[in-house]
Amino acid sequence: MPVVQNIRLTVDAVVFGYIPREGIVVLLIKRTIDPYLHSWALPGGFVLDDESLETAVTRELLTEAGVNINYLEQLYTFGLPGRDPRGRVVSVAYFGLVNPTNFKLAASSDAEDASWFNIKDLPSLAFDHATIIDVAVQRLRNKIRYEPIGFELLDKKFPIADLEKLYETLLDRPIDRRNFQKKINHLGILIAHNEKQKQVSQGRPAKLFSFNEEQYFKLKKEGMAFEI
Amino acid sequence: MPVVQNIRLTVDAVVFGYIPREGIVVLLIKRTIDPYLHSWALPGGFVLDDESLETAVTRELLTEAGVNINYLEQLYTFGLPGRDPRGRVVSVAYFGLVNPTNFKLAASSDAEDASWFNIKDLPSLAFDHATIIDVAVQRLRNKIRYEPIGFELLDKKFPIADLEKLYETLLDRPIDRRNFQKKINHLGILIAHNEKQKQVSQGRPAKLFSFNEEQYFKLKKEGMAFEI
DNA sequence: CAGGAATGAGTTACATTTACACGAATTTTA
DNA sequence: TAAAATTCGTGTAAATGTAACTCATTCCTG
Secondary structure (H helix, E strand, O other): OOOOOOOEEEEEEEEEEEEOOOEEEEEEEEEOOOOOOOOEEOOEEEOOOOOOHHHHHHHHHHHHHOOOOOEEEEEEEEOOOOOOOOOOEEEEEEEEEOOHHHOOOOOOOOEEEEEEEEOOOOOOEOOOHHHHHHHHHHHHHHHOOOOOOOOOOOOOOEOHHHHHHHHHHHHOOOOOHHHHHHHHHHHOOEEEEEEEOOOOOOOOOOEEEEEOHHHHHHHHHHOOOOOO | OOOOOOOEEEEEEEEEEEEOOOEEEEEEEEEOOOOOOOOEEOOEEEOOOOOOHHHHHHHHHHHHHOOOOOEEEEEEEEOOOOOOOOOOEEEEEEEEEEOHHHOOOOOOOOEEEEEEEEOOOOOOEOOOHHHHHHHHHHHHHHHOOOOOOOOOOOOOOEOHHHHHHHHHHHHOOOOOHHHHHHHHHHHOOEEEEEEEOOOOOOOOOOEEEEEOHHHHHHHHHHOOOOOO
């Protein structure tokens, strides 16, 4: 049993957001230290000896990008020797969802810059972060088949069309508007409001909805089969 | 940036097997060193500086229990401070499936004993290994909803009833024999043979089947919706 | 060789999904 | 100011898939 190892541990966060007419975006920061100085990378860093992995991720997200996140889950641990030029570094990657309009990104001392990038148009990335994002995108695409998605990504009140467009973006195919509405209603996770959408587009303004949090999280916990 | 950490890294393996009239079993070893000396625990141990995580797991499985495994996937990383009395130890847990009849367990130098335990009747376990097994059992139960399961767990040739019983065990509820057969046939992953089951039970002997590996792994890769 | 036991191949009723149509509310254009 | 364009909201019929069930077949046992 090797009592002394020469392995270090980091965490990285893949935080996704949804911007209605733009698509799925991911949070990246610009590095201020070597290696990969000035490269775009996932927010993350070394784990402190006495903090949990989750604490490490939320700490790094706050200090590097000014983002306070409420939904976070573990994604995968990347441990191939050689993935970091400094030596053996194993990274536990996390997966998060936020509504980008809730934050103004604050590139703090630890990062030169912080910004949202469309996942279809990513810059060249540090380390194996491109691979990590690939795995996270897969997870996101699978998630919508067995869990409701939207609460973390959309505004408090939204027209159903926004939710539908989110699903179309993730599934990368058109969905029948009317059948989608029926299925969502059947899940009982939406609350109708007596407000209408402000005139952002032409045509009849849509009713606004919000999520029934209790029902939403109940479904999320139990799992559901949601084939659109 | 802390250049020096005091965190060590281990891997642990949750290897499941299926024993037809008994149920789902998990591989445990009896520890020969402190802490938790003589306790039952998951096979695993410290990662070497220059080996991949997968290599570390397969190495430990071989040396501690004599098990050579072909199906292994990463499960989850457990990193709560305090989970190991020796200090900060983060463990990457893996999830494996084997047919227990293919091995005779060999408790080698690193383990006092190695044995299969029914998941419904586990002994008291070292560290947080009971939690790790819980997470693995959940993964197993979820898996059968979107991936074919059986190839790794059953004999080369088997009657459909064996596969059905496996599903009944995992889902913990009865399944209609005839509908199950129709659905499985519809997936096209079974090859019928002109052999019949030897007289282990009374009644009409069943035809034997094997998996169409090509179709099986294609489905596994693509994912499927398989609601029984 | 009759009865018990489990397999193998349907059939039918029901539920779910898919495809598609039209009127209502609002903005834009002529 | 009226007609056209656009988007929202609701409904229905056909197709498909699932669940429950019937019955004949094959083999072992007594």
